[in-house]
Amino acid sequence: MTKTIAILGAGAWGTTLANLARANDHQVRLWSRQGDLSLEDVVKNAEIVLSAISMKGVQDVALSVKSCQISPQTIFVTATKGLDAKTTRTPSQIWQTEFPDHSVVVLSGPNLSEEISQGLPAATVVASKNTAAAQVVQQVFSSGRFRVYTNSDPVGVELGGTLKNVMAIASGVCDGLHLGTNAKAALVTRGLTEIIRIGKVLGAKTETFYGLSGLGDLLATCNSPLSRNYQVGYQLASGKTLTEILASLPGTAEGVNTCQVLMQISQEQNITMPITEQVYRLLETQVTPKQALDELMLRDTKPEYHQ
Numbered sequence: 288m289t290k291t292i293a294i295l296g297a298g299a300w301g302t303t304l305a306n307l308a309r310a311n312d313h314q315v316r317l318w319s320r321q322g323d324l325s326l327e328d329v330v331k332n333a334e335i336v337l338s339a340i341s342m343k344g345v346q347d348v349a350l351s352v353k354s355c356q357i358s359p360q361t362i363f364v365t366a367t368k369g370l371d372a373k374t375t376r377t378p379s380q381i382w383q384t385e386f387p388d389h390s391v392v393v394l395s396g397p398n399l400s401e402e403i404s405q406g407l408p409a410a411t412v413v414a415s416k417n418t419a420a421a422q423v424v425q426q427v428f429s430s431g432r433f434r435v436y437t438n439s440d441p442v443g444v445e446l447g448g449t450l451k452n453v454m455a456i457a458s459g460v461c462d463g464l465h466l467g468t469n470a471k472a473a474l475v476t477r478g479l480t481e482i483i484r485i486g487k488v489l490g491a492k493t494e495t496f497y498g499l500s501g502l503g504d505l506l507a508t509c510n511s512p513l514s515r516n517y518q519v520g521y522q523l524a525s526g527k528t529l530t531e532i533l534a535s536l537p538g539t540a541e542g543v544n545t546c547q548v549l550m551q552i553s554q555e556q557n558i559t560m561p562i563t564e565q566v567y568r569l570l571e572t573q574v575t576p577k578q579a580l581d582e583l584m585l586r587d588t589k590p591e592y593h594q
């Protein structure tokens with residue numbers, strides 16, 4: 288059945304998702320700060336409001352939507368991969384706080400927008416505490432080139448997409464320094480261990496991180512020059528400054544902000560995050576890429592798995 292969908296954020300991801308929904312004959316209205324349509328007009332009577340806004344804009348946009356006319360049945364979908372710098376909350380937690388009586392669905396997976404725009408096949412996950420709402424969103428986006436799975440662990444799905452961005456920066460550094468395939472495999476695998484350690488403390492289920500939104504997105508993002516986060520790491524390894532890299536980067540690299548928020552969480556909750564810590568120190572120019580590598584390689588020896 289045709290749905291009326293408001294998509295907030297007309298960047299790379301919002302535009303790609305709008306095109307997927309339109310290809311399935313849904314009525315899509317796209318909003319951006321620079322566009323001609325007002326937020327009020329875009330969300331009016333929308334059965335689904337999907338946010339693909341960069342993390343830094345989510346709280347303000349959610350508050351603006353709150354002052355618009357929204358039907359009680361409207362489903363909110365969040366496709367942002369980040370953490371709020373002030374509150375450390377995830378985007379879905381922000382939307383749920385502002386709209387406590389509405390269903391909130393997280394959409395996340397190995398989804399490099401440029402490949403999807405080219406019509407290449409991809410899969411994703413829609414996760415919600417409300418299974419029926421996740422199934423509605425599944426139907427909206429499913430097609431022969433975009434396979435959509437449901438999941439009941441929204442925080443886990445969201446954190447998979449968010450935490451891998453930091454590992455993608457580290458992977459870019461690894462490739463930029465030409466450290467080889469063994470090093471990359473070790474980094475991504477230990478990165479997944481670190482993601483699971485953080486995710487469990489933040490309320491996610493371990494098994495979610497072995498799925499598309501966890502391991503799947505980690506593999507895609509850590510291995511593709513199309514990833515903006517990977518590009519940040521790769522170019523840091525080549526000697527560019529973060530300011531220079533961000534000035535020429537097409538779109539948002541959420542891992543830079545996420546890394547700072549994670550360091551705050553690490554200190555507050557006493558979670559060991561060695562890779563995240565080295566990425567943070569690199570972004571803050573406290574270490575060089577080579578020093579960050581040495582710090583990781585020369586940590587105390589220990590068992591692979593421990594509590």
Ligand SMILES: NC(=O)c1ccc[n+]([C@@H]2O[C@H](COP(=O)([O-])OP(=O)(O)OC[C@H]3O[C@@H](n4cnc5c(N)ncnc54)[C@H](O)[C@@H]3O)[C@@H](O)[C@H]2O)c1
Pocket residue numbers: 296297298299300301319320321339340341342343344345347348366367368369398399400401537538539541
């Ligand atoms: N591009 C991808 O391949 C991809 C895939 C999956 C998820 N994502 C996630 O989707 C989000 C958006 O990514 P993108 O690639 O579309 O980024 P982008 O930079 O291309 O677009 C970001 C959008 O957010 C808007 N925005 C930024 N700050 C805002 C603010 N303060 N108020 C209102 N609007 C604001 C911008 O105007 C733009 O429309 C990110 O969290 C990203 O991690 C991206």
Ligand SMILES: O=P(O)(O)OC[C@H](O)CO
Pocket residue numbers: 368396397398399400448452455504507508513514515516517539540541
């Ligand atoms: O370009 P990135 O690094 O934001 O990655 C895009 C998507 O998150 C990949 O799933």
